[in-house]
Amino acid sequence: MKQKLSIIKIGGNVIEDPDKLSLFLSRFSRMEGLKILVHGGGKLATQLATELGIESNMIGGRRITDAQSLKIITMVYAGLTNKNIVAELQALECNAIGLTGADGDTIQAHKRPVRDIDYGFVGDVEGINSKTISQLLNTGLTPVFCAMTHNGHGQLLNTNADTIASELAIGMGIDFETTLYYCFEKKGVLMNVNDDDSVIKHIDSASYEKLLQDNIIADGMLPKMENCFHALRNNVHKVCIGDQKMLDPNTTLYTTLTL
Numbered sequence: 001m002k003q004k005l006s007i008i009k010i011g012g013n014v015i016e017d018p019d020k021l022s023l024f025l026s027r028f029s030r031m032e033g034l035k036i037l038v039h040g041g042g043k044l045a046t047q048l049a050t051e052l053g054i055e056s057n058m059i060g061g062r063r064i065t066d067a068q069s070l071k072i073i074t075m076v077y078a079g080l081t082n083k084n085i086v087a088e089l090q091a092l093e094c095n096a097i098g099l100t101g102a103d104g105d106t107i108q109a110h111k112r113p114v115r116d117i118d119y120g121f122v123g124d125v126e127g128i129n130s131k132t133i134s135q136l137l138n139t140g141l142t143p144v145f146c147a148m149t150h151n152g153h154g155q156l157l158n159t160n161a162d163t164i165a166s167e168l169a170i171g172m173g174i175d176f177e178t179t180l181y182y183c184f185e186k187k188g189v190l191m192n193v194n195d196d197d198s199v200i201k202h203i204d205s206a207s208y209e210k211l212l213q214d215n216i217i218a219d220g221m222l223p224k225m226e227n228c229f230h231a232l233r234n235n236v237h238k239v240c241i242g243d244q245k246m247l248d249p250n251t252t253l254y255t256t257l258t259l
């Protein structure tokens with residue numbers, strides 16, 4: 001039987017708020033078993049870019065990443081955000097190691113080809129180095145990935161954190177039974193985005209189509225759900241969306257997805 005591995009992606013609104021982040025990290029550190037954390041930090045990058053007089057341009061939830069933006073996101077994602085998270089986890093006695101996809105060649109990607117839009121230095125994931133990541137896990141380390149990959153030719157690439165999480169869950173799924181958790185500020189996928197208590201407890205492919213038709217799913221939830229179903233179609237054992245309480249063993253109010 002395969003060993004269990006949890007991959008948890010933490011959303012931007014949790015990272016932004018130091019109290020929420022601390023609460024999340026203490027929950028994460030208490031989680032039993034092997035685990036990997038993935039974080040973005042898009043909001044903080046946009047904020048810093050504005051302060052530096054650099055405009056941020058997003059299309060379909062993806063950042064158009066020119067050379068200037070790449071410098072900022074490298075400093076924010078791989079630097080400030082990643083290292084603060086790792087330091088807080090160390091204080092919680094979780095032996096975390098912060099990584100971009102370039103570290104240990106853990107996540108290879110290629111620059112997204114230019115079709116209608118040139119996204120700049122944005123990477124589409126090609127492969128996960130499951131052997132190296134397994135070695136880290138087996139030595140008792142907890143990998144903390146930021147939203148950056150590399151192309152193997154010296155170029156760092158900005159890669160959406162939801163996508164990194166689903167690709168990690170898929171890639172690690174060869175050797176482990178992987179569960180993917182998308183942890184954000186709401187209790188789950190909501191029937192009414194303004195009503196926090198309207199959590200849809202279970203979504204399958206058929207009900208997903210209906211939710212799309214009825215415009216219940218919008219904005220950042222659209223690519224998140226695409227990542228969920230992509231993961232389920234590629235042998236990820238379980239996918240859940242909810243707030244940080246979802247990581248507590250006794251919580252049942254969150255969204256579970258199946259094919």
Ligand SMILES: Nc1ncnc2c1ncn2[C@@H]1O[C@H](COP(=O)(O)OP(=O)(O)O)[C@@H](O)[C@H]1O
Pocket residue numbers: 010011012013040183184185186188189190191192193216217218219220221222224
């Ligand atoms: N049906 C829905 N249920 C929950 N959130 C939704 C829904 N439709 C749209 N959203 C929006 O999607 C956002 C989550 O996407 P995003 O901001 O990309 O997540 P993250 O915080 O993980 O980066 C929510 O903050 C919410 O505004």
Ligand SMILES: CC(=O)N[C@@H](CCC(=O)OP(=O)(O)O)C(=O)O
Pocket residue numbers: 010011012013039040041042043045061062063073122123147158159160161162
């Ligand atoms: C290519 C691309 O758009 N990358 C994202 C990576 C950060 C991210 O995914 O952050 P959240 O999860 O907090 O949204 C960006 O730069 O905004």
